[in-house]
Amino acid sequence: MQIHVVEQGQTVRSIAETYGSTADEIVKANELPDPNNLVVGQALVIPIVGSFYWVKPGDTLYTIGQRYQISAAELARVNGISQYRPLNVGQRLYIPPRPRRAADFVAYAEPRRTVSPALEEDVRKAAPHLTYLAPFSFRINRDGTLTRPALNNFAAISKENQVVMMLVVTNLEGGQFSTELGSLVLNDMEIQNKLLDNIIATAQELGFRDIHFDMEALPAEDRNAYAQFLRRAKARANEIGLMISVAVAPKTRADQPGKWYSAHDYRQIGAIADFVVIMTYEWGYSGGPPMAVSPIGPVRRVLEYAITEMPADKIMMGQNLYGYDWTLPYEPGTTAKALSAQAAVALAAEQKVAIQYDYQSQAPFFEYTDDQGRRHQVWFEDARSIQAKFNLVKQLGLRGVSYWKLGLPFPQNWLLIESNFRVRKRA
DSSP states (O other): OEEEEOOTTOOHHHHHHHHTOOHHHHHHHHTOSOTTOOOTTOEEEEOOSSEEEEOOTTOOHHHHHHHHTOOHHHHHHHHTOOSSSOOOTTOEEEEOOOOOEEEEEEEEEOOBSBOOHHHHHHHHHHGGGOSEEEESOEEEOTTSOEEOOOOTTHHHHHHHTTOEEEEEEEOEETTEEOHHHHHHHHHOHHHHHHHHHHHHHHHHHHTOOEEEEEOOSOOGGGHHHHHHHHHHHHHHHHHTTOEEEEEEOOOSSTTOOSTTTTTOOHHHHHHHOSEEEEOOOOSSOTTSOSOOSSOHHHHHHHHHHHHHHSOGGGEEEEEESEEEEEEESOOTTOOOEEEEHHHHHHHHHHHTOOOEEETTTTEEEEEEEOTTSOEEEEEOOOHHHHHHHHHHHHHHTOOEEEEEOSSSOOHHHHHHHHHHEEEOOOO
Protein backbone atom coordinates (compact mmCIF):
# COMPACT_ATOMS: atom_id res chain seq x y z
CA MET A 1 0.00 0.00 0.00
CA GLN A 2 1.34 3.43 -0.99
CA ILE A 3 0.43 6.86 0.34
CA HIS A 4 0.68 9.51 -2.37
CA VAL A 5 0.35 13.26 -1.82
CA VAL A 6 -1.16 15.05 -4.80
CA GLU A 7 1.03 17.66 -6.51
CA GLN A 8 0.09 20.52 -8.81
CA GLY A 9 -1.00 19.29 -12.25
CA GLN A 10 -1.38 15.63 -11.32
CA THR A 11 -4.44 13.60 -12.29
CA VAL A 12 -5.74 10.27 -11.09
CA ARG A 13 -4.57 8.73 -14.37
CA SER A 14 -1.03 10.14 -14.14
CA ILE A 15 -0.74 9.02 -10.51
CA ALA A 16 -1.96 5.53 -11.46
CA GLU A 17 0.67 5.28 -14.17
CA THR A 18 3.40 6.22 -11.70
CA TYR A 19 2.56 3.25 -9.48
CA GLY A 20 1.43 0.70 -12.03
CA SER A 21 -2.14 0.93 -10.79
CA THR A 22 -5.31 2.06 -12.58
CA ALA A 23 -7.42 5.18 -12.24
CA ASP A 24 -10.49 3.08 -11.42
CA GLU A 25 -8.68 1.30 -8.58
CA ILE A 26 -7.55 4.59 -7.04
CA VAL A 27 -11.00 6.16 -7.37
CA LYS A 28 -12.61 3.12 -5.73
CA ALA A 29 -10.06 2.82 -2.90
CA ASN A 30 -10.34 6.49 -1.94
CA GLU A 31 -14.06 6.83 -2.77
CA LEU A 32 -13.29 9.95 -4.78
CA PRO A 33 -16.56 11.81 -5.48
CA ASP A 34 -15.01 13.83 -8.32
CA PRO A 35 -11.85 12.21 -9.75
CA ASN A 36 -11.30 15.26 -11.95
CA ASN A 37 -11.05 17.61 -8.98
CA LEU A 38 -8.07 16.51 -6.90
CA VAL A 39 -6.73 18.85 -4.23
CA VAL A 40 -3.06 19.75 -4.05
CA GLY A 41 -1.79 18.22 -0.79
CA GLN A 42 -4.53 15.59 -0.70
CA ALA A 43 -3.30 12.19 0.56
CA LEU A 44 -4.39 9.20 -1.53
CA VAL A 45 -3.94 5.53 -0.76
CA ILE A 46 -2.69 3.62 -3.81
CA PRO A 47 -3.95 0.00 -3.63
CA ILE A 48 -0.80 -1.87 -4.64
CA VAL A 49 1.12 -4.67 -2.96
CA GLY A 50 4.16 -3.14 -1.30
CA SER A 51 5.24 0.39 -2.17
CA PHE A 52 7.76 2.42 -4.16
CA TYR A 53 10.52 4.75 -3.01
CA TRP A 54 12.35 7.38 -5.08
CA VAL A 55 16.01 7.79 -4.17
CA LYS A 56 17.00 11.11 -2.60
CA PRO A 57 20.46 12.66 -2.31
CA GLY A 58 22.55 10.80 0.26
CA ASP A 59 20.43 7.65 0.18
CA THR A 60 22.01 4.21 0.18
CA LEU A 61 20.44 0.77 0.11
CA TYR A 62 21.41 0.46 3.76
CA THR A 63 19.70 3.68 4.91
CA ILE A 64 16.60 2.98 2.83
CA GLY A 65 16.51 -0.56 4.17
CA GLN A 66 16.70 0.71 7.75
CA ARG A 67 13.68 2.94 7.11
CA TYR A 68 11.61 0.05 5.77
CA GLN A 69 13.06 -2.71 7.98
CA ILE A 70 14.58 -4.69 5.12
CA SER A 71 18.21 -5.61 4.54
CA ALA A 72 20.26 -3.89 1.84
CA ALA A 73 20.90 -7.29 0.25
CA GLU A 74 17.20 -8.12 0.05
CA LEU A 75 16.36 -4.65 -1.27
CA ALA A 76 18.95 -5.10 -4.01
CA ARG A 77 17.66 -8.57 -4.84
CA VAL A 78 13.98 -7.61 -5.25
CA ASN A 79 14.97 -4.67 -7.45
CA GLY A 80 17.45 -6.66 -9.56
CA ILE A 81 20.36 -4.29 -8.86
CA SER A 82 23.84 -4.58 -7.38
CA GLN A 83 24.11 -4.10 -3.64
CA TYR A 84 27.43 -2.32 -4.11
CA ARG A 85 26.73 0.10 -6.96
CA PRO A 86 25.77 3.69 -5.96
CA LEU A 87 22.12 4.66 -6.38
CA ASN A 88 20.97 7.41 -8.74
CA VAL A 89 18.90 10.30 -7.39
CA GLY A 90 15.33 9.81 -8.60
CA GLN A 91 15.77 6.07 -9.11
CA ARG A 92 12.62 4.12 -8.23
CA LEU A 93 12.95 1.20 -5.82
CA TYR A 94 10.26 -1.34 -5.03
CA ILE A 95 9.71 -1.97 -1.32
CA PRO A 96 8.09 -5.38 -0.68
CA PRO A 97 5.29 -5.59 1.91
CA ARG A 98 6.42 -6.13 5.47
CA PRO A 99 5.02 -8.80 7.79
CA ARG A 100 1.84 -7.66 9.51
CA ARG A 101 1.40 -8.08 13.25
CA ALA A 102 -1.95 -8.96 14.84
CA ALA A 103 -3.94 -6.17 16.51
CA ASP A 104 -7.40 -5.47 17.91
CA PHE A 105 -9.66 -2.73 16.59
CA VAL A 106 -12.65 -1.14 18.32
CA ALA A 107 -15.13 1.31 16.81
CA TYR A 108 -17.89 3.14 18.65
CA ALA A 109 -21.19 3.78 16.89
CA GLU A 110 -23.48 6.45 18.33
CA PRO A 111 -27.10 6.34 17.12
CA ARG A 112 -29.15 9.52 17.58
CA ARG A 113 -32.49 8.13 18.80
CA THR A 114 -32.50 5.75 15.83
CA VAL A 115 -29.80 4.13 13.71
CA SER A 116 -29.67 6.12 10.48
CA PRO A 117 -29.21 4.22 7.20
CA ALA A 118 -25.88 6.06 6.72
CA LEU A 119 -24.59 4.92 10.14
CA GLU A 120 -25.69 1.34 9.56
CA GLU A 121 -23.95 1.32 6.18
CA ASP A 122 -20.76 2.69 7.73
CA VAL A 123 -20.89 0.00 10.43
CA ARG A 124 -21.32 -2.63 7.72
CA LYS A 125 -18.29 -1.30 5.80
CA ALA A 126 -16.11 -1.12 8.89
CA ALA A 127 -17.07 -4.49 10.43
CA PRO A 128 -14.60 -6.64 8.43
CA HIS A 129 -11.80 -4.51 9.91
CA LEU A 130 -13.02 -4.65 13.53
CA THR A 131 -12.54 -6.88 16.53
CA TYR A 132 -15.18 -5.09 18.60
CA LEU A 133 -18.22 -2.91 17.89
CA ALA A 134 -19.30 -0.54 20.68
CA PRO A 135 -22.84 0.89 20.37
CA PHE A 136 -22.85 4.08 22.43
CA SER A 137 -24.31 3.87 24.99
CA PHE A 138 -26.26 2.07 27.72
CA ARG A 139 -26.93 4.97 30.09
CA ILE A 140 -27.13 4.41 33.84
CA ASN A 141 -30.30 5.62 35.54
CA ARG A 142 -30.40 6.69 39.17
CA ASP A 143 -32.38 3.61 40.19
CA GLY A 144 -29.76 1.24 38.79
CA THR A 145 -31.60 0.48 35.54
CA LEU A 146 -30.20 1.05 32.05
CA THR A 147 -31.54 3.06 29.12
CA ARG A 148 -30.61 1.28 25.90
CA PRO A 149 -29.42 2.81 22.64
CA ALA A 150 -30.99 1.88 19.31
CA LEU A 151 -29.25 -1.22 17.96
CA ASN A 152 -31.13 -2.13 14.79
CA ASN A 153 -29.02 -4.66 12.82
CA PHE A 154 -25.75 -4.19 14.73
CA ALA A 155 -25.88 -7.69 16.22
CA ALA A 156 -26.45 -9.37 12.85
CA ILE A 157 -23.67 -7.34 11.18
CA SER A 158 -21.31 -8.23 14.03
CA LYS A 159 -22.14 -11.94 13.80
CA GLU A 160 -21.58 -11.96 10.03
CA ASN A 161 -18.12 -10.42 10.52
CA GLN A 162 -17.03 -12.25 13.71
CA VAL A 163 -17.10 -9.01 15.69
CA VAL A 164 -17.56 -8.92 19.48
CA MET A 165 -20.33 -6.60 20.66
CA MET A 166 -19.37 -4.30 23.55
CA LEU A 167 -21.99 -3.15 26.05
CA VAL A 168 -20.88 0.44 26.70
CA VAL A 169 -22.02 1.65 30.14
CA THR A 170 -21.93 5.42 30.79
CA ASN A 171 -22.92 7.92 33.46
CA LEU A 172 -24.41 10.22 30.85
CA GLU A 173 -27.35 12.25 32.07
CA GLY A 174 -29.01 15.02 30.08
CA GLY A 175 -26.39 14.63 27.38
CA GLN A 176 -23.46 15.22 29.78
CA PHE A 177 -21.28 13.00 31.94
CA SER A 178 -22.72 13.41 35.44
CA THR A 179 -20.36 13.63 38.41
CA GLU A 180 -23.30 13.26 40.78
CA LEU A 181 -24.71 10.17 39.06
CA GLY A 182 -21.28 8.53 38.90
CA SER A 183 -20.67 9.10 42.61
CA LEU A 184 -24.13 7.78 43.49
CA VAL A 185 -23.49 4.50 41.69
CA LEU A 186 -20.04 4.08 43.22
CA ASN A 187 -21.13 4.72 46.81
CA ASP A 188 -24.71 3.41 47.13
CA MET A 189 -24.34 -0.37 47.29
CA GLU A 190 -28.03 -1.08 46.82
CA ILE A 191 -28.09 0.87 43.54
CA GLN A 192 -24.72 -0.58 42.51
CA ASN A 193 -25.89 -4.16 43.03
CA LYS A 194 -29.04 -3.51 41.03
CA LEU A 195 -26.96 -1.89 38.26
CA LEU A 196 -24.58 -4.85 38.06
CA ASP A 197 -27.55 -7.25 37.95
CA ASN A 198 -29.03 -5.26 35.06
CA ILE A 199 -25.73 -5.04 33.18
CA ILE A 200 -25.14 -8.80 33.37
CA ALA A 201 -28.74 -9.62 32.43
CA THR A 202 -28.66 -7.21 29.47
CA ALA A 203 -25.35 -8.58 28.20
CA GLN A 204 -26.71 -12.12 28.33
CA GLU A 205 -30.01 -11.16 26.69
CA LEU A 206 -28.39 -9.31 23.79
CA GLY A 207 -25.33 -11.52 23.30
CA PHE A 208 -22.72 -8.91 24.27
CA ARG A 209 -19.37 -10.47 25.23
CA ASP A 210 -17.58 -7.42 26.61
CA ILE A 211 -18.81 -4.96 29.23
CA HIS A 212 -17.18 -1.61 28.60
CA PHE A 213 -17.26 1.11 31.26
CA ASP A 214 -16.92 4.70 30.08
CA MET A 215 -17.57 6.57 33.30
CA GLU A 216 -16.20 10.10 33.18
CA ALA A 217 -16.10 13.27 35.29
CA LEU A 218 -15.96 11.17 38.47
CA PRO A 219 -14.91 12.89 41.73
CA ALA A 220 -11.27 12.55 42.73
CA GLU A 221 -12.33 11.10 46.07
CA ASP A 222 -14.05 8.22 44.25
CA ARG A 223 -10.80 7.00 42.65
CA ASN A 224 -10.61 3.86 44.80
CA ALA A 225 -14.38 3.40 44.81
CA TYR A 226 -14.33 3.26 41.00
CA ALA A 227 -11.57 0.66 41.03
CA GLN A 228 -13.51 -1.42 43.57
CA PHE A 229 -16.67 -1.14 41.44
CA LEU A 230 -14.71 -2.40 38.42
CA ARG A 231 -13.36 -5.33 40.48
CA ARG A 232 -16.89 -6.31 41.42
CA ALA A 233 -18.03 -5.98 37.81
CA LYS A 234 -15.06 -8.07 36.66
CA ALA A 235 -15.87 -10.84 39.16
CA ARG A 236 -19.51 -10.92 38.04
CA ALA A 237 -18.53 -10.92 34.35
CA ASN A 238 -15.97 -13.70 34.79
CA GLU A 239 -18.60 -15.98 36.29
CA ILE A 240 -20.34 -16.13 32.89
CA GLY A 241 -17.29 -15.80 30.64
CA LEU A 242 -17.56 -12.10 29.75
CA MET A 243 -14.73 -9.59 29.38
CA ILE A 244 -14.39 -6.19 31.03
CA SER A 245 -12.89 -3.14 29.33
CA VAL A 246 -12.59 0.46 30.48
CA ALA A 247 -12.21 3.84 28.75
CA VAL A 248 -9.87 6.30 30.47
CA ALA A 249 -8.83 9.91 29.98
CA PRO A 250 -5.41 10.68 28.42
CA LYS A 251 -3.06 11.18 31.39
CA THR A 252 0.69 11.75 31.58
CA ARG A 253 1.11 11.25 35.34
CA ALA A 254 -0.69 9.45 38.15
CA ASP A 255 -1.64 12.58 40.10
CA GLN A 256 -2.87 14.58 37.10
CA PRO A 257 -5.59 16.93 38.40
CA GLY A 258 -8.95 17.70 36.81
CA LYS A 259 -12.40 16.15 36.78
CA TRP A 260 -11.63 14.06 33.68
CA TYR A 261 -8.43 12.57 35.10
CA SER A 262 -8.35 12.22 38.88
CA ALA A 263 -10.54 9.13 39.30
CA HIS A 264 -8.94 7.19 36.44
CA ASP A 265 -6.15 5.25 38.16
CA TYR A 266 -4.17 3.67 35.31
CA ARG A 267 -2.40 1.12 37.51
CA GLN A 268 -5.52 -0.17 39.25
CA ILE A 269 -7.71 -0.11 36.13
CA GLY A 270 -5.00 -1.74 34.03
CA ALA A 271 -4.74 -4.60 36.54
CA ILE A 272 -8.52 -5.18 36.53
CA ALA A 273 -9.60 -4.76 32.91
CA ASP A 274 -9.04 -7.17 30.03
CA PHE A 275 -8.16 -4.12 27.97
CA VAL A 276 -8.19 -0.34 28.30
CA VAL A 277 -9.18 2.31 25.74
CA ILE A 278 -7.16 5.49 26.24
CA MET A 279 -9.00 8.44 24.70
CA THR A 280 -5.98 10.03 23.02
CA TYR A 281 -7.83 12.76 21.13
CA GLU A 282 -9.57 16.12 21.67
CA TRP A 283 -6.48 18.25 22.20
CA GLY A 284 -8.08 20.22 19.41
CA TYR A 285 -11.77 20.25 20.38
CA SER A 286 -14.93 22.01 19.35
CA GLY A 287 -14.83 24.58 22.17
CA GLY A 288 -11.09 25.29 22.06
CA PRO A 289 -8.60 27.01 19.77
CA PRO A 290 -7.71 25.45 16.39
CA MET A 291 -5.11 22.70 16.47
CA ALA A 292 -4.72 19.03 15.55
CA VAL A 293 -7.30 16.85 17.29
CA SER A 294 -4.74 14.15 18.15
CA PRO A 295 -1.22 15.57 17.64
CA ILE A 296 1.41 12.84 17.64
CA GLY A 297 3.58 14.37 20.41
CA PRO A 298 0.91 14.52 23.15
CA VAL A 299 -0.46 11.14 22.06
CA ARG A 300 3.01 9.60 22.38
CA ARG A 301 3.55 11.13 25.83
CA VAL A 302 0.26 9.68 27.12
CA LEU A 303 0.97 6.22 25.75
CA GLU A 304 4.56 6.18 26.98
CA TYR A 305 3.27 6.99 30.47
CA ALA A 306 0.50 4.38 30.17
CA ILE A 307 2.90 1.52 29.46
CA THR A 308 4.66 2.26 32.75
CA GLU A 309 1.38 1.65 34.59
CA MET A 310 -0.24 -1.23 32.69
CA PRO A 311 0.77 -3.92 30.17
CA ALA A 312 1.15 -2.58 26.64
CA ASP A 313 -0.85 -5.52 25.28
CA LYS A 314 -3.89 -4.24 27.19
CA ILE A 315 -3.76 -0.72 25.72
CA MET A 316 -5.95 0.46 22.86
CA MET A 317 -4.88 3.84 21.44
CA GLY A 318 -7.88 6.12 20.88
CA GLN A 319 -8.14 7.65 17.41
CA ASN A 320 -10.59 10.23 16.08
CA LEU A 321 -12.28 9.75 12.71
CA TYR A 322 -13.19 13.44 12.46
CA GLY A 323 -11.77 16.94 12.34
CA TYR A 324 -12.99 20.47 13.07
CA ASP A 325 -13.59 23.67 11.11
CA TRP A 326 -12.82 26.74 13.26
CA THR A 327 -13.78 30.32 12.46
CA LEU A 328 -10.86 32.76 12.89
CA PRO A 329 -9.90 34.55 14.98
CA TYR A 330 -10.84 32.00 17.63
CA GLU A 331 -12.99 33.46 20.40
CA PRO A 332 -13.67 31.58 23.67
CA GLY A 333 -17.29 30.44 23.79
CA THR A 334 -17.51 29.75 20.06
CA THR A 335 -17.86 26.22 18.70
CA ALA A 336 -16.04 24.63 15.79
CA LYS A 337 -17.97 22.47 13.33
CA ALA A 338 -17.10 18.75 13.20
CA LEU A 339 -16.53 17.15 9.83
CA SER A 340 -15.28 13.85 8.40
CA ALA A 341 -12.00 13.35 6.57
CA GLN A 342 -13.91 13.03 3.28
CA ALA A 343 -15.89 16.19 3.99
CA ALA A 344 -12.70 18.10 4.82
CA VAL A 345 -11.12 17.23 1.45
CA ALA A 346 -14.37 18.09 -0.33
CA LEU A 347 -14.40 21.48 1.43
CA ALA A 348 -10.80 22.18 0.37
CA ALA A 349 -11.76 21.31 -3.22
CA GLU A 350 -14.82 23.55 -3.09
CA GLN A 351 -12.78 26.45 -1.70
CA LYS A 352 -9.93 25.79 -4.15
CA VAL A 353 -7.24 25.76 -1.46
CA ALA A 354 -4.29 23.42 -1.01
CA ILE A 355 -4.03 21.04 1.95
CA GLN A 356 -0.93 21.54 4.08
CA TYR A 357 0.69 19.10 6.50
CA ASP A 358 2.10 19.92 9.92
CA TYR A 359 4.97 17.50 10.51
CA GLN A 360 5.29 18.33 14.20
CA SER A 361 1.67 17.35 14.87
CA GLN A 362 1.60 14.83 12.01
CA ALA A 363 -1.76 16.19 10.87
CA PRO A 364 -3.19 17.89 7.75
CA PHE A 365 -4.84 21.32 7.79
CA PHE A 366 -5.92 24.15 5.49
CA GLU A 367 -7.38 27.65 5.63
CA TYR A 368 -10.06 29.33 3.54
CA THR A 369 -12.31 32.38 3.46
CA ASP A 370 -16.08 31.84 3.44
CA ASP A 371 -18.76 33.81 1.54
CA GLN A 372 -19.08 36.26 4.45
CA GLY A 373 -15.37 37.04 4.33
CA ARG A 374 -14.59 35.10 7.52
CA ARG A 375 -11.33 33.16 7.74
CA HIS A 376 -11.44 29.47 8.70
CA GLN A 377 -8.88 26.88 9.75
CA VAL A 378 -9.60 23.16 9.35
CA TRP A 379 -7.67 20.33 11.04
CA PHE A 380 -8.54 16.73 10.21
CA GLU A 381 -7.04 13.26 9.65
CA ASP A 382 -5.65 11.68 6.49
CA ALA A 383 -3.67 8.61 5.48
CA ARG A 384 -0.38 10.20 6.61
CA SER A 385 -1.62 11.05 10.11
CA ILE A 386 -3.15 7.59 10.56
CA GLN A 387 0.04 5.88 9.37
CA ALA A 388 2.03 7.92 11.91
CA LYS A 389 -0.25 6.62 14.71
CA PHE A 390 -0.05 3.04 13.40
CA ASN A 391 3.74 3.29 13.51
CA LEU A 392 3.45 4.39 17.15
CA VAL A 393 1.16 1.46 18.01
CA LYS A 394 3.71 -0.95 16.52
CA GLN A 395 6.68 0.76 18.15
CA LEU A 396 5.13 0.61 21.64
CA GLY A 397 3.67 -2.89 21.21
CA LEU A 398 0.10 -1.83 21.95
CA ARG A 399 -2.95 -4.07 21.68
CA GLY A 400 -4.52 -1.97 18.94
CA VAL A 401 -6.67 1.05 18.09
CA SER A 402 -10.09 2.31 19.17
CA TYR A 403 -12.07 4.70 16.95
CA TRP A 404 -14.45 7.47 17.90
CA LYS A 405 -16.66 7.20 15.95
CA LEU A 406 -18.36 5.51 12.96
CA GLY A 407 -20.63 7.47 10.64
CA LEU A 408 -17.80 9.75 9.49
CA PRO A 409 -16.50 8.41 6.15
CA PHE A 410 -12.74 7.78 6.00
CA PRO A 411 -12.09 4.95 3.50
CA GLN A 412 -8.29 5.25 3.57
CA ASN A 413 -8.23 4.33 7.26
CA TRP A 414 -9.67 0.85 6.71
CA LEU A 415 -7.28 0.14 3.84
CA LEU A 416 -4.33 1.16 6.00
CA ILE A 417 -5.47 -1.20 8.77
CA GLU A 418 -5.28 -4.14 6.38
CA SER A 419 -1.90 -2.97 5.04
CA ASN A 420 -0.36 -2.67 8.51
CA PHE A 421 -2.06 -5.30 10.65
CA ARG A 422 -3.88 -8.61 10.81
CA VAL A 423 -7.19 -7.84 12.50
CA ARG A 424 -7.84 -10.23 15.38
CA LYS A 425 -11.30 -11.77 15.38
CA ARG A 426 -12.23 -12.82 18.91
CA ALA A 427 -15.89 -13.73 18.36
